[in-house]
Amino acid sequence: MDIVDSSGVPASGEYLTFTLGKEEYGIDILKVQEIRGYEAVTRIANSPAFIKGVINLRGVIVPIVDLRIKFNLGEPSYDQFTVVIILNIGKRVMGIVVDGVSDVIQLNSDSLHPAPEFGSILDTRYLLGLGTVEERMIIMVDIEQLMTSQEMALVETAAA
């Protein structure tokens, strides 16, 4: 089985890896706009807990999602090491809060293994697979699929 990402291109290239709790995740680096420290957000009423709120990114209002809350990975803390990865997905800009950014790795589709059905919070639909780099297991996330999914409630649902 060929592993392809949502754009239909075989998943090989550079990935940004970050940590959430004890797990390491990887996302397509081309989707990353910038990485910045966590700053105070403006909360949005009646939104899910994992949507922290919005920030002002040079005049653009950007929603911030805490993936630690979304994936239920321990108590999220916000300190000077907390990092926000600003993503550019489609024409939208959004940020994800992670525990830390670790590396940029090169992976081709050969070293990606299809993810088993975990029955976990993270649906395999949003996974590209599992990558192995120097004995470390990296969960490769199809970040575009995930962020635009209905359960993230970040974009207006199909009806809109």
Next chain:
Amino acid sequence: MSIDMSQFYQVFFEEASEHLANMENLLLNLDVANPSLEDLNAIFRAAHSIKGGSGTFGFTDMTEVTHVLEGLLDRLRKEELALRPDMVDAFLAAGDVLRGQLEHHQGGPEVDNADIRDISARLTQLAVGEAGGGARLETAPLKGSDTVRHLRLACLFPPDVAASDEAVNNLLAALAELAAVDTRHRPDAANGLLEANLTTSRSDAELKDALAFYLTPEDIALSPAAQPEESAYGFFDDAVTAPADDSYGFFTDAEPTPSGQADAAYGFFDQESAAAPAAAEDADGTFGLFDDAPGKPEALPNRDVTPGDSPAAIEGQGYGIYVDAPGGLGLFDNAPGATHLLKQPAVPEPQGTPATASSPTSAGRRLSDNPSVAIAKTGRRDTDKTVVATGADTSIRVSVEKVDQLINLVGELVITQAMLAETAGSLDPIQAEKLLAGIDLLSRNTRDLQESVMSIRMLPMSMVFSRFPRVVRDLAGKLNKQVEMKTIGENTELDKGLIEKITDPLTHLVRNSLDHGIEIPEKRVAAGKNPKGTLTLKASHQGGAVVIEVMDDGGGLNRARILEKARERGLGVSDAMSDHEVWQLIFAPGFSTADVVTDVSGRGVGMDVVKRNIEGLGGKVELESSPGFGTRTVIRLPLTLAILDGMSVGVGGETFIVPITTVVESLQPNLDDIRTLAGDSRMMHIRGEYLPFIALSEVFGLPGVEDITQGLVVVVEGEEGKAALFVDELLGQHQVVIKSLEANYRKVPGMSGATIMGDGRVALILDVAAVIRIGLANAKRRAAA
């Protein structure tokens, strides 16, 4: 070389629609009985430009329609036909067809072919009608000719025209309609000279007319050519008759060109020398440049210039190093083409040239002569050009996106400046005197900059009003009413976003006034009024708002009738209602007093939509009416969609912006004024009114102040009435730049957008109507529980 034309499509689309709008405007203002020639010419030019553009871009369907249109217009402007109202109708219809075609090319629905055929036939009919069948409309240049003449045409185009392939193609096409054209030299960027042999039965004036777009008749040299077949020699003779001015104009025009163009000219020159030997037999297009030059000696003596000047001049501009050429010999060394040329038998006096050209005085005089010629020449060309492209120099076309980006950046600057000012506020005013003064200046400049940038987005109301004469004209005709339309304050400026969104509601109001307001002439006369009704559109500034009024002097609203209809529909009404309340009934969805549904109005879809649209823009609609005297609809809109006057309030540590237009008052609540209703819903008693009391902290689930005496109440008025919003504190009043939440996120219930505060944080802007709805729904839920 192939150029991807599609990149220019958008420009054509924009220009064509502008031309169409312009044409329509002119047509509507045209005095049918006594049309001004200037207007007819302007209409003709608009049609011609569309034709030219569509032809260039391959939109042949449009070219065909405009061609027919142009045919009739041409006859009108030449006063061969008298303008009649049915012609104006036909022109307007043709404009509609063209607009449809234009939209089709932009991805819109296809235009019915029958419409196109119909309008073409109509126009042809009109054009032919009085010409007694002598259909000269469709171009048949060589048909029915009495005397066919062979002519030589020589004229020089301004460089900007010559450089445009489109313009040249149009010109040649226009010429080709009148004559069989054998182009000898096609104008291009390096040489604006057009030389052609023409075979035609048309008069000189007609031919010059075809070029009149870019040139005055005096600039066009037409001379009889003995035989069209005869080439080089006859050619030279003719070239001489071309005004000497023109050939000079060409050389001098090219002189100021930068080195890049000089290179081009050099290439040209090279080609010339190569072509020269063959020239006697085959005077091809590129040869034109040289044809003039050797021909010059015969013409020049009159102007007291030595024959040698011409090659020198060519050489000078060709290489762009005339000044550096030390003398005659050096000059010729540099110009192999020139010497080559001089050996050509076609040159009348070859010997004379080297002698004079080697004379330094001659060269010197040439240099000093030249600039003056150049100035005079370019000066005149420039004025010619401005006639053709009026307005093009005074405005530029910029995409809204770029402007919005600019506005965003300035918004950022304002925030940065505010942050700076805040930080500087804590400095010692004596020690940091200069810095503080600088910051003061900066804040003033930023404010000015912001104002100027915002004004870029502002458009005059005439953008909207200008479409109504047509609507009124068509509708009045359909309804057999006589209506005169007046517009006042068209120069009032409004944000582009608002302009776009106000058009539909306004159209609706205008149609309503025409259909229901203004009576038919008989009725008006019976009521002692002028049979011609008046519809007035007025725009003005009032404070920070723009007020648009639609007034008619018709019958006014029928109070009894509205009440009756409202009862039929089961709306709760009473005869004791004030006029104002009765008029508000019109805005109820589906409300119509019309007995018959026409295609104009009466379906009852409308006023509610108008109201909703305008309220969606942050505006208000009011109606005033008086039986027998007419109706006035007043629309109040904020100046811009991008900036909002807001009151900032604090709730549970967050800041929210309440649009100031919705705020009625703010006050410190008295515990006695708060009453509970059925247990949990709270009402507040303010000045004799009971208003729903909504705590924002509850609506947004924030830990706000619980003790009512510790907080404040902001009384707001939304679509569904007033409410008392309970907040922790009032923070201040600001002008805020509205940012979209939906761009990167989604619509948030109760919020209309977001903004960035002085400290760089995001604050959400309340959608007051939605907040009231949520608050009331919460109260209801609690009551039910």
